[in-house]
Amino acid sequence: EAGVTQSPTHLIKTRGQQATLRCSPISGHTSVYWYQQALGLGLQFLLWYDEGEERNRGNFPPRFSGRQFPNYSSELNVNALELEDSALYLCASSFRGRFYEQYFGPGTRLTVT
Amino acid sequence: AQKVTQAQTEISVVEKEDVTLDCVYETRDTTYYxxxxxxxxxxxxxxxxxxxxxxxQNEISGRYSWNFQKSTSSFNFTITASQVxxxxxxxxxxxxxxxxxKIIFGKGTRLHILP
Structure with missing residues (x-):
């Protein structure tokens, strides 16, 4: 069974640009989560989508946004990139329900110069 | 407020030693995972x-075991006979x-197993 996939693997952008990151969940999973893993800060919860709707978001500015498509894949968009947005962005999926464990993808390394 | 503390930033042990990773959490909720x-x-x-x-109930899976104690808000993880x-x-x-x-992660513990 295929795991969570993310694309691209690496992304280099300049300050002020927009970045789009993509995630495909495990088949059968309807929930998708996004996390930011910046150096020294651990994993910070960004967004949670389920059944096409945003269910919750972490303490990030509105320029971090996303969506979930009918096939449960998801996009994370980061507008007006800042240098401190440089991080590993991890996507995870789970079955519907808050008590299920999450399965993570390999991540997208975003570098903002 | 919720919080997860992993006080051990980095641990190094020699292969085959046992090692315990600590996790202390805070939550006001009575139902949590x-x-x-x-x-x-x-x-x-x-x-x-x-x-x-x-x-x-504590759980053991091969060389891994977990000790959950609500009284001390801890959920510690032990690796027995560690391997590289x-x-x-x-x-x-x-x-x-x-x-x-919210889903809260601790900052993580980096574990080095030395051969």
Whole structure:
């Protein structure tokens, strides 16, 4: 069974640009989560989508946004990139329900110069 | 407020030694879930265990064991007879069932198993 996939693997952008990151969940999973893993800060919860709707978001500015498509894949968009947005962005999926464990993808390394 | 503390930033042990990774959590909710994840050098987090707040039974899976104690708000993870392949960053996470429903990860413990 295929795991969570993310694309691209690496992304280099300049300050002020927009970045789009993509995630495909495990088949059968309807929930998708996004996390930011910046150096020294651990994993910070960004967004949670389920059944096409945003269910919750972490303490990030509105320029971090996303969506979930009918096939449960998801996009994370980061507008007006800042240098401190440089991080590993991890996507995870789970079955519907808050008590299920999450399965993570390999991540997208975003570098903002 | 919810919080997960992994006080050990980095641990090094010699192969075959036992090692315990500490996790202390804070939550006001009575219903919550705790998780442990492993992040090897490849970067992809691997799910290890889930435990709900009503189940304080300790769990053993091969060389891994978990000790959940609500009285001390701790969910510690022990690796017995460590191996070099256990080298990774280990994260403890908390998710409660209240309306806020945030998912909180600790900052992780980097474990080095020395041959």
């Amino acid at each position: 705790l998780f442990w994840y492993k992040q090897p050098p490849s970067g992809e987090l691997v799910f290890l265990i889930r435990r709900n707040s009503f189940d304080e 392949v256990d080298s990774a960053v280990y994260f403890c996470a908390l998710r409660d069932m209240n309306r806020d429903d």
